[in-house]
Amino acid sequence: MLRYNKKRSYRYLIPILGLFLLFCCSENSDTTKSIIPINNGLETLKETATTFAVGMITRASYINGGGQHTQILKDEFSSVTSEYEMKMNVMYPSQGNYNFNAVDAIVNFAVTNNLYVHGHALIWHGATPDWVTDFSGTDAEFEAMVEDYITTTVKRYKGKVRSWDVVNEAIDDGSGNPLRNSVFRQKMGNDYIQKCFQWARNADPNAILFYNDYNMAASSSKRAAMFDIVDGLGNLIDGVGVQMHISYNAPLANDIQAVVDGTVTRGLKLHFSELDIRTNPEQDANVTSLSSTKAIQQQAKYKEVVQIYNSIPLDNKFALTVWGLRDNESWLLDFWGVPDWPLLFDEDYNKKRAYKGFLEGLK
Numbered sequence: 001m002l003r004y005n006k007k008r009s010y011r012y013l014i015p016i017l018g019l020f021l022l023f024c025c026s027e028n029s030d031t032t033k034s035i036i037p038i039n040n041g042l043e044t045l046k047e048t049a050t051t052f053a054v055g056m057i058t059r060a061s062y063i064n065g066g067g068q069h070t071q072i073l074k075d076e077f078s079s080v081t082s083e084y085e086m087k088m089n090v091m092y093p094s095q096g097n098y099n100f101n102a103v104d105a106i107v108n109f110a111v112t113n114n115l116y117v118h119g120h121a122l123i124w125h126g127a128t129p130d131w132v133t134d135f136s137g138t139d140a141e142f143e144a145m146v147e148d149y150i151t152t153t154v155k156r157y158k159g160k161v162r163s164w165d166v167v168n169e170a171i172d173d174g175s176g177n178p179l180r181n182s183v184f185r186q187k188m189g190n191d192y193i194q195k196c197f198q199w200a201r202n203a204d205p206n207a208i209l210f211y212n213d214y215n216m217a218a219s220s221s222k223r224a225a226m227f228d229i230v231d232g233l234g235n236l237i238d239g240v241g242v243q244m245h246i247s248y249n250a251p252l253a254n255d256i257q258a259v260v261d262g263t264v265t266r267g268l269k270l271h272f273s274e275l276d277i278r279t280n281p282e283q284d285a286n287v288t289s290l291s292s293t294k295a296i297q298q299q300a301k302y303k304e305v306v307q308i309y310n311s312i313p314l315d316n317k318f319a320l321t322v323w324g325l326r327d328n329e330s331w332l333l334d335f336w337g338v339p340d341w342p343l344l345f346d347e348d349y350n351k352k353r354a355y356k357g358f359l360e361g362l363k
Helices: 006-035 060-065 068-076 101-112 139-156 183-188 192-203 220-236 253-265 292-310 332-336 353-361
Strands: 053-058 079-082 116-124 163-168 208-213 239-242 245-247 269-278 317-322
Touching (some): 053 068, 079 317, 116 317, 139 183, 163 192, 163 239, 183 192, 192 220, 208 269, 220 253, 253 292, 269 292, 269 332
Parallel strands (some): 053 079, 116 163, 163 208, 208 239, 239 269, 269 317
């Protein structure tokens, strides 16, 4: 009869246990590698970007809350954009009654900390208050109201907000890319964009004025329609805002370069205004973490985008703004309804490979 030797059994179990742990760790290493903070010494984005501003969106609640969000804003970025509180439905919620409380908080923080402010956006169909959509007065009264709104807002922040998206997303995605049939077009005519730019220019002659839109790289027809608008504005416009809500695998660098070239040849400033890079354009609802493969691909795309921007002539440079600080705060999560990790920092404020890609693109 064999006798059970406890000491000898432990000796054989130890290497088996080690192999088991090694197997488990290797199975999870793909995810682990993607969330390890990238150590970059004392380098920051704004210190490395010496020829243009590096921007980040924020909210009044983040500013008032302080903590890591505001510290990273001060450490890494040289410009801030309000995510949604510098739009008409927030600033002008009812006729004759302005509310600038949130904007004041953001602008005062920026001024105190020597940050630029980019105003986004004076006119956008997606942020039109109900009382404007259902305006009961005449078309002439509607136009006078819009002029008063733009004038009041831009003058209030004259010398503090250095630039504005005067009109945002005015081009329809349909065949031929006509002007979107917004209430502003209906009440003010096809030249409403020019009127809005003129009022903004009158209110602050020194402000840098932009037209801002999406899918400029992905759609050549929409890009052409955008440049038609820009050409018609003449010296009322200073620059083009290209949103850059893109994915790790699209659009191609050549298509991004086409937007750059069209802007530069017109002598305008270029703002990559709302950059985020999706890692889950496949819309896989079952994915639970950012793999190292996707993290590396995202890093490469951030590097590519920043390199393209950094290569344009100095006179055409303005800013490159990232649309969100932490992955879990991105608008894309609600918009697409699937998990994603599109930004430079993870939910714990750790720098991702994406951050390293941005930094690499600056060098």
